Structures are given as structure tokens and as C-alpha cells.
Amino acid sequence: MTNPFAFTVALANETATADLMADLALLIGAGDVITLSGDLGAGKTAAARALIRHLADDAEIEVPSPTFTLAQSYDLAAFPLIHADLYRINDASELEEIGLSPLPEGAVALIEWPERAPSALPPDRIDIALSHRPALGSTARAAEITGYGKAAAQVGRLEALRQFLTGAGFIDAKRQRMAGDASTRSYARLYRDGLSVILMNSPKRPDGPAIYDGKSYSAAVHLAEDVKPFVAIDNGLRERGLSAPAIHHADLEAGFLITEDFGRESFVEGAPPRPIAERYEAATETLALLHRDPLPNVLPLAPQITYSIPNFDIDAMLVEISLMLEWYLPDRGATPPDDARNDLIRQWRDLLGKTDSLPKTWVLRDFHSPNLIWLAERSGTSRVGIIDFQDAVLGPAAYDLVSLLQDARIDVPEQLELALLTRYIKARLASDNTFEPAAFAESYAIMSAQRNTRLLGTFARLNRRDGKPQYLRHQPRIWTYLKRSLAHPVLGGIRGWYETHVPPPQP
Numbered sequence: 042m043t044n045p046f047a048f049t050v051a052l053a054n055e056t057a058t059a060d061l062m063a064d065l066a067l068l069i070g071a072g073d074v075i076t077l078s079g080d081l082g083a084g085k086t087a088a089a090r091a092l093i094r095h096l097a098d099d100a101e102i103e104v105p106s107p108t109f110t111l112a113q114s115y116d117l118a119a120f121p122l123i124h125a126d127l128y129r130i131n132d133a134s135e136l137e138e139i140g141l142s143p144l145p146e147g148a149v150a151l152i153e154w155p156e157r158a159p160s161a162l163p164p165d166r167i168d169i170a171l172s173h174r175p176a177l178g179s180t181a182r183a184a185e186i187t188g189y190g191k192a193a194a195q196v197g198r199l200e201a202l203r204q205f206l207t208g209a210g211f212i213d214a215k216r217q218r219m220a221g222d223a224s225t226r227s228y229a230r231l232y233r234d235g236l237s238v239i240l241m242n243s244p245k246r247p248d249g250p251a252i253y254d255g256k257s258y259s260a261a262v263h264l265a266e267d268v269k270p271f272v273a274i275d276n277g278l279r280e281r282g283l284s285a286p287a288i289h290h291a292d293l294e295a296g297f298l299i300t301e302d303f304g305r306e307s308f309v310e311g312a313p314p315r316p317i318a319e320r321y322e323a324a325t326e327t328l329a330l331l332h333r334d335p336l337p338n339v340l341p342l343a344p345q346i347t348y349s350i351p352n353f354d355i356d357a358m359l360v361e362i363s364l365m366l367e368w369y370l371p372d373r374g375a376t377p378p379d380d381a382r383n384d385l386i387r388q389w390r391d392l393l394g395k396t397d398s399l400p401k402t403w404v405l406r407d408f409h410s411p412n413l414i415w416l417a418e419r420s421g422t423s424r425v426g427i428i429d430f431q432d433a434v435l436g437p438a439a440y441d442l443v444s445l446l447q448d449a450r451i452d453v454p455e456q457l458e459l460a461l462l463t464r465y466i467k468a469r470l471a472s473d474n475t476f477e478p479a480a481f482a483e484s485y486a487i488m489s490a491q492r493n494t495r496l497l498g499t500f501a502r503l504n505r506r507d508g509k510p511q512y513l514r515h516q517p518r519i520w521t522y523l524k525r526s527l528a529h530p531v532l533g534g535i536r537g538w539y540e541t542h543v544p545p546p547q548p
Contacts, residue, residue, distance in 0.1 A: 043190055043191065043193045043194075044193065045187050045188060045189050045193055046188045046193040046194075046196045046197045047185060047187040047188070047196065048185075048186060048196070048200045049183060049184065049185045049186070050183070050184045051177065051181070051183055052084075052181065052183065052184055053177065053181055054180045055087055055091070055180065058084060058087060058091055059091035060213070060215075061088075061184060061203075062092040063091070063092075063095045063216035063218070064199060064202055064206070065092065066096050066218065067202065067229060067240075068195050068198055068199055068202070068242065069167075070119075070120065071147045071148060072147060072148070073150075073166075073192070074144065074149075074150045074163050074165070074167070074192075075092075075149070075150070075167045076155035076162065076166055076168045077089060077152065077153045077155075077169050078153075078154070078155055078156055078170045078171070079170055079172055082173075083171040083173060083182065084171045085153045085154075085171055086106045086153065088169065088171065089104065089153065090104040093117075093122060093124060095216065096115075096117050096119065096122065098218045106126060107124055107126040107153075108126045108128055109129075111139045112124065112126075112139050112141060120148060121145070121147065122149045122150075122151060123141070123145060123148050123149070123150050124151045125139070125150065125152045125153065126152075126153045127152060127153065127155065127157040128154045128157060130157045131157075132158070133158040133161040136161050141161070147508050155168070163190075164190040165189060165190035165192050166188075166190070167186065167189075168186070168187045168189070169184050169186050170185040170187070171183070171184055172185075186199065186200075198244065198295075201292075201295050201297075202242065202297060205292050209289070209290040210233075211231050211233060211240075211299065215233070216230070216231060217229060217230040217231075225248075226241060226242060227242045228240065228242070229242075230302065231299070238289060238299050238302050239286065239298075239299070239301070239302050240297070240298070241300065242296065243267065243268040243297070244296050246266060247260060248264055261356075261357060261360045262357045262358075262360050262361050263351035263357055263434050265431040265432050267293075268293060268431070269293055270348060270350075270431045270432070270433065271430065271431035272291060272293065272298070272342060273340040273342045273350075274403070274431065275288060275430070276340065276341070276342075277336075277337075278427060278430065282422075282423065283330075283422065283423070283425070284303075284416055284419065284422075284423050284424070284425060284427060285427050285428075286300040286302075286426070287301040288300050288301075303414035303426040303428060304414060304416075304426075306415035306416070306417060307410065307413075307415065308320045308324065308410045308413045309410050309451055314451045316448070316451065316453055316457060317415075320424075320425075321453075321461055322461065322464060323421075323424050323425050324408070324413055324425050324445055325445065325446075325464050326421075326422050326465075326468055328438075328441055328442055328445070328465065329465050329468035329472075330422050330468075331402070332438040332469065333469070333473065336403050338350045338352075338435055350434060350435050351434050351435070352401070352434065352436070353401075353437075353440075354397070355390060355393045355397055358393050358491055359386055359390065359393070361494075361495035362385075362389055362498075363386075363498070364495055364499055364501075364502060365494050365495070365498040365543070366382055366385070366498070367498060367502075368499075368501035368502040368506075369497040369500075369501040369516075372504075373544045373546070375544055377542045385535070385542075388534060389491070389535070392490075392535065393487070395531070396437045396487050396488065399480070399484055400438075401435040401436055402436070402438045403435065404433060404434050404437070404438075404440045404441055405429075405432075405441050405444075406440070406441070406444070407429045407430075407444060408441040408444045408445050409444045409448045409450070410448050411429075412427065412428050412429035412430075413425060413427060413428070414426035437484050439484040439485040439487075439488045440488045442485065443485060443488045443492050444492065446461050447489055447492070447493065447525075449496055449515050449519060450518075451518075452518060455525065466482075486526045487526075487531060487532065489522060489523075489526035490526040490527055490535075493522045494523065496515075496519045497520070497546070499512075500512040500513060500515055500516055500519070501513070501516075517545075517548060519546075520545050520546050523539075527539060
């Protein structure tokens with residue numbers, strides 16, 4: 042069993058308490074249990090209120106004490122949260138009556154007065170013991186934070202985060218929650234002296250167990266498992282005149298960064314969101330510029346340390362394709378026999394061989410609207426702020442153009458897609474008379490089918506494995522893109538397999 046890990050924080054006032062809870066919010070997720078202990082008036086409800094308001098990104102949300110209701114539920118964007126007060130509980134058996142035994146799966150449980158039912162507490166939990174510190178002022182508190190079981194690592198990381206913020210001079214900065222992505226990373230805006238920066242929490246973590254020839258999914262498909270690739274690619278993009286965020290402070294081993302804040306200007310507008318054509322044109326030209334010249338596969342990272350960009354090889358792409366077989370098809374009640382599954386992989390291996398022989402460039406991998414910020418005060422392609430590229434690999438130039446023009450999260454009209462594809466081809470021809478439009482269009486179709494096949498599986502996995510059902514709403518759009526790419530003649534052979542074995546997603 043993991044030994045408990047504890048540290049103590051001095052809290053001068055409620056603002057300092059709110060900052061501590063905001064830092065904790067970066068590190069928790071569905072299923073975590075946080076207990077708040079201390080005497081009457083120690084600040085337990087104030088701490089709970091601060092955490093809930095931060096997670097809700099709403100400083101005005103009403104957070105009443107659950108002393109009389111015993112439990113209060115909040116349906117937050119990231120996960121549901123249960124705020125409970127056990128002060129009036131006499132026996133742990135009473136928890137079943139209020140829906141706290143067992144604790145709800147997939148929710149964060151925030152429990153005041155846990156000492157009233159110690160036998161009901163899970164072995165993996167975070168306890169925050171608050172106490173008065175009158176010698177430091179009437180509003181001063183101390184918080185002893187202890188992680189039990191698996192939560193010991195979270196509390197150790199919380200202490201490391203607080204040390205990083207102190208060293209960077211941002212321990213007293215105002216925090217604002219930012220929406221996360223599909224990864225294990227989390228983000229917050231920090232405000233100090235009228236300026237804002239971005240805090241990135243990027244823990245070292247493989248994605249999934251070692252089931253792909255002894256490798257995790259992230260290792261098999263070359264996804265970043267720590268923050269170092271982000272730093273290396275960031276510097277490489279900036280050296281080439283592209284707008285990646287400046288890195289102000291970094292702890293490469295712990296996985297904390299403080300970076301430039303590009304703001305909130307999106308590449309989409311309206312409801313439902315639709316592309317802003319001018320901005321998509323600039324993003325298309327940015328890719329053409331990046332792909333124009335040969336790019337290195339080894340980048341400096343720190344003094345005497347380099348980073349080698351991995352090759353997006355055929356085996357990695359096949360592992361991605363297998364996500365459809367492993368996650369999407371079972372969800373749709375489809376179970377192709379082994380010979381059909383093997384036939385799919387064989388056909389895909391032949392198709393990917395066509396793109397593997399093409400010149401390779403940096404594939405940023407998620408070059409699409411959620412990861413692009415419009416920088417109106419800059420000019421040309423510098424107006425395209427790029428914020429997500431840690432999973433970059435060496436692969437076909439067409440891949441990132443597919444990511445942009447077949448955006449997984451918004452509808453890109455086919456007419457706009459074709460216009461921007463033509464714009465990219467013209468830009469490449471203008472700088473390279475050896476560029477072959479027909480070969481690129483073929484590669485574009487193959488990469489589209491590969492990416493959208495993978496996304497059907499990825500979004501099914503995010504729902505079933507990670508408890509993120511919001512990604513399922515994108516599957517019909519992915520299906521539309523996939524059918525569009527399968528119409529290309531180069532995919533004529535594999536088209537029949539999809540028609541026979543792959544049912545469309547639910548509306």
C-alpha cells in the first residue's frame with residue numbers, strides 16, 4: 042500500500058484558500074474523493090465553495106452549505122460533483138439513505154466532516170484538514186493536505202505545482218479555469234499585474250496499458266507522454282516564424298509550463314459554429330509555408346539535450362485504425378470475423394505504403410479549430426496562433442490539412458474544403474515546381490480515411506473508457522467526412538469493406 046503523503050500550506054485569507062483549491066482542481070478528475078475536516082468555523086464550506094465555483098468557472102454560482110440537506114449535486118462540465126456534509130450523521134449506515142454509500146461512480150465527492158463516518162471513506166482520497174491560525178490574523182488558516190492510497194501521488198503533485206508557481210512568481214496570481222482537451226493535460230489562466238499567462242499541467246503518463254507489443258497506446262502511435270515534445274516543437278515553430286506561444290517558465294521533469302496567452306479569438310463563429318473563411322485561409326497558407334522547406338527531425342530541447350521527432354510509420358497508423366475495430370464496431374453491434382479484420386489491416390497496409398514513400402514533414406496532428414487562436418494584431422501567417430503540437434510526428438503533409446479542412450468538431454462545408462485544398466496546392470506549386478497535385482490529392486484522401494477511421498474509434502473510447510460521452514456527438518460528422526474520402530478512386534478497393542462491415546453512428 043502506498044504511504045500517505047502530506048504537506049502544509051499557510052493561508053492568509055479566503056483568497057489564498059481559493060487559490061489552493063483552484064490548484065487542486067487542476068489535478069482531480071471523476072471518481073476522486075476529497076474530504077474537508079476541521080473545527081466549526083475552520084473554513085471547510087468556504088474551501089468547498091471555492092473549489093465548486095472554480096470548477097464551474099462561475100464566481101456567482103450559489104453553493105449553500107449542505108448541513109441540512111446532507112448532500113448537494115452539481116452537474117459540472119468536466120464531471121458531476123457531490124458536496125456532502127456529514128455533521129448530522131450518527132452512523133455510516135445512514136449514508137446509503139442519502140446516496141453516498143457506495144459513492145456515485147464517475148463523480149467527484151467533496152465531503153465535510155468525514156470523521157463522522159470514517160469507516161465509509163475509501164482508501165484512495167485527499168484530506169484537507171483546516172485549522173485557525175490566530176497568530177497570523179483573524180482570517181488566517183493552515184491546511185494540512187494528505188493523500189491516501191493512490192491519491193498520495195496527486196498530493197505530491199499539488200505540492201510540486203505550488204513550488205513551481207512560487208518559483209515563477211505566480212503563487213498569488215488569480216486563477217481562472219480553462220476547458221481541457223481529450224488528454225490528461227489541464228490548463229488555467231493566471232492573472233498578475235494586468236497581464237495573463239497560461240499554466241499547463243502535463244503529467245508524465247502513458248495512455249493505456251502495454252497491450253500493443255508491450256507498448257501503451259501512446260507509445261505505439263507516438264503520442265507525447267511528457268511535456269518535453271511540446272517545448273521542442275514550440276521552439277522549432279517559433280524559429281521558423283510561426284506563432285507558437287513563448288514559454289516563460291518550465292519544469293521539464295515535473296511537467297509544468299507557464300506560456301504566453303494568445304487570448305480567445307477563435308477560428309469559428311455562430312451557433313452552431315461555422316468556419317471563418319479568412320482565418321481558415323490563413324491557416325491553410327500557414328501549412329503551405331511550413332511544408333515548403335525540408336524540416337529537421339532532431340530539435341534542441343535544453344543545453345546538450347535534443348529531441349527526435351518520431352516517424353509516423355505504417356505500424357503506428359494501423360494501431361490507430363484498430364481503434365475502430367476495438368471500440369466503435371462493438372458499440373454498434375458489429376463483429377466482423379477474424380479473416381475480415383485481417384483483410385482490413387492488409388488493405389490498409391498497402392494503402393499506407395503509398396503515403397509512406399512520400400516526402401515527410403512535421404505533422405502537428407491536431408491542427409484544427411480548437412487548437413488555433415486568431416492573432417489579429419499580427420500579420421500574414423503570424424496571425425495563426427498554434428497551441429497544440431506536442432504529438433508532432435514526421436509524416437505526410439496532407440495529414441494536417443485534413444485535420445483543418447475536415448474539422449472533427451465543426452462542420453466544414455465541402456465547397457469550402459475544396460476551395461482551401463485548391464488554395465494549398467496553388468501555394469505549394471508557387472514555391473516548388475516539383476510538387477505533384479495529383480499525388481497530394483491521393484495522399485489527402487488516404488489520410489482523411491485513416492484519420493476519420495481512427496476518430497470513430499477514439500471518440501467511442503473516450504466515451505466508454507474515459508467517461509466523456511460529449512465526444513459521441515461528433516461521430517456523425519466524422520462519418521460524413523469518411524464517406525467523402527472513400528469516394529476517391531484510390532480507396533475503391535477498401536470502400537466495399539466499410540460498406541459491408543461498418544454501420545453508421547447513431548444520430
